[in-house]
Amino acid sequence: MALGSKIYKVGDITVRRINELETNGYTAKDLIPDWDPSFLEQHKDWLVKGSMDEDLEHVIITIGNWIVKTPEHTILIDTSTGNDKNLPNNPGLSNLQLPYLQWLEEAGVIPEEVDYVLLTHLHYDHVGWNTKLVDGKWVPTFPNAKYIMPKIEEKFFGSSESHNEANKVSINAYEESVLPIIQVGLAEFIGPEGGDFMDGIKFIPSAGHSIGQMSISITSRGEEAFFASDVLHHPIQVYRPEWNSCFCEFDEQARESRLLALAYAADRNALYFGTHFPSTSAGYVSRDGDGFKWRYE
Template identity: 40%
Template sequence: MHWNVGRVRITRAVEMETVGSTRFILPLATNEEIRKLPWLIPQFATEEGRLKMSIHSFLVETPSRRIIVDTGLGNDKQGRNVPSWNNRKHPFLDMLTAAGFPPDSIDTVLCTHLHVDHVGWNTKLVDGKWVPTFANARYVFGRGEYEHWRDHSDAPDKLAVFDDSVKPITDAGKSELVASDARLSDEITLIPTPGHSPGHMSVHIKSDGKEALLTGDVAHHPCQMAHLDWSSTADSNPQQSAETRRELFSRFADTPTLVIGGHFSAGYIKRDGDAFRFVALNP
């Protein structure tokens, strides 16, 4: 699945898709409540009210850069708090290569934040050692995000993620720490969107008068556009995440900006009373 934004091309590479089994991340999104939002069906939820979500990466091609935004779960990882995320054996890199994106062709890896499902393919296991998967790339991390997890990854699951998917990048001299509002290229600027994590960033793309927004995990699902206060259990600051949602969605609502979520596909944000709804762009 891909979209063109001026001279920028965005391709989504899906590692995992789920239907239902999402209450652990959005406990207020019950089947009954989701059925009250018919605009979610069928693109983002089933008729029964079960959420549709995915774990995916974005390949962003500009005239001068070849970027992967967020890198999913990865293979061979241990210590994850979701059993099915441990010791995975997924042909994700083969899929990228078949789609025209062999890992060695990527020059930039950009992580919107450093949670488990956004950094996994940063590294791969080679002869018992974690090495950078994208050997020719610079890895761009938000400075505040990186320093937070470097200094506060004391919980076993957080420590495992940092040690196998983030620290090896820094040890290899391939990380670049940037401000959360940094400009990465003529077309790409970061937007500070804290709340889900302390240094979370979204990605604003502008080219030839067209715009797109990669939200990261500002919202895990479009239902959070209607219910801004439905914070994820993974949010480090639920109140701040709700404030960030209102601020970001207000900025891009009722504009032609193509919006693509960290766990859902593309559409446009529309104002709906005191909140918002999401109009899907069918592939």
Template identity: 45%
Template sequence: MIRFDSLRPRQLPMFGGQKHRARRIAMSSESKTHRIGDVTISKVEEQQLSNVPVSFLYPKENAAERIAADPSLRDNIEDQGKSLRLSIHTWVVRTPDHLILVDTGSGNDKERPRNPIFDRQSIPFIARLRAAGVDPDKVDLVFNTHLHVDHSGWNTRLEKGKWVPTFPNARYVFPRAECEYYASPASHNEANIPSSGVYEDSIAPVIDAGLVDYIEPGGGRYLDLFDFIPTPGHSIGHMSIAVTSGGETAIFGGDILHSPVQVRHPDLNTVFCEFHDQASASRQSMLGRLADTRSLYLATHFPASSAGLVARTQDGFSWTYI
């Protein structure tokens, strides 16, 4: 059992502010469809970010120098190794019986003064979902790997001054530990003010609507195709999600990895990882699992296709986009 009063939470850093000015860039409309047995998976992008400083995202001492000196990462970093490109998107999963979304991006109209790039956004994400054949009223399930700002924002939308579920006929599946933590004083900053408002505008309205199923901290099977895999550290109850069909497996990793940088250097936590030792351990374990099973990895922030394979090398792991 997780004891929330034993934790020492910290407020997550500002992203997209004056000091670390990431910027949105134009997006490609192309999206590859992946097939896992009887399941199809495609990506619908909310936004892409460029000019994300390596030294900001990976603040560990000498991390930026290590990354810039790694020849295998040259295609994944920009500005002579000083910056990265990241994606924020939703994975659309179609099984023979269900239409499912995995993570929902950062959302519109949310007040995020500590994260200016996400503050009061107006992005045509719902139009992009519809263009991909997704009617919000026909979504059966919404899975959140965790409840950070850029993974749960489209859980709700603003209607007549009130936050309402964006997908009103769906069951929303949340890690229970995430909900309990972010609803509790343990996740608040020193002034006892919620650190982001995400719980209040993107989580609580869905709970209040009676649309939530919970995944316990130990993870486990959901429906017949999905396994929730505990990968805590980036956040307190972070889950990765495996889907298996026809003898094939794909794994949605959430924020266990932010970019291919961490495939090569799994000891590097991002500035947004809340519990560092757990985050590193979860990442190392998942990389081994991906390499040994040759499962398709579906990332939430990798650019390009955001999908690929991990393999073992003499000095660790490698990443290949597909």
């Protein structure tokens, strides 16, 4: 895909997307097992403007991550799927060869400048560019960065406990994209309670999609950017928060985290940055009666 053309300003920080991949390969029913086509009666107008195929059957989703520049730091929030990865249960996303580092350069970022990589969770599509393959060896793509990740995620994905049906597409991602970072001493861990990580940046527990997922909030001059990880996969779920995606591992907890995230974004008027949303993948959540509504930004 490409570097996102929009540059968002939130206080003194800027946020820009790297869109690694886009697909219409999932029907709404594949992505959201509880999908009810009567949803279309009210929502079809905005959905066919880039959120769903015109067949009104397939949804559009993306894989990507965010570049955040503060006056002091260059930060990545998650790192997409990566090149050359060997994902034995995920052939369609194995061995990608995309000009990701060129997209970073277009955004004015050279890998040596990145000082923090903040990881929401450790699924294959969030950790890939942590490392790159050099002479047959996985080395950190961002050699001067600290890679910050939830401890619960590291423990789980570093053990065979995670080798279950829900996570089979991520098998090997830990070995290729996380362990090499730990081995060279660049990893730091966030405890299960989350909380302030540094000035204006906090981790917010939002488990359910995965065992120890965390969202990330960055505030600057009274404005807030909310990186909501995978609590939602598509803006359809803003309107129907009880609908999990097929990728949610712990159903009840995923619903609770989704409601909390929507309330958080709406009540704080935070700019919401999704991982897998179509279009810009960013926008505003607001309250609408007992529920919520979505507007792309």
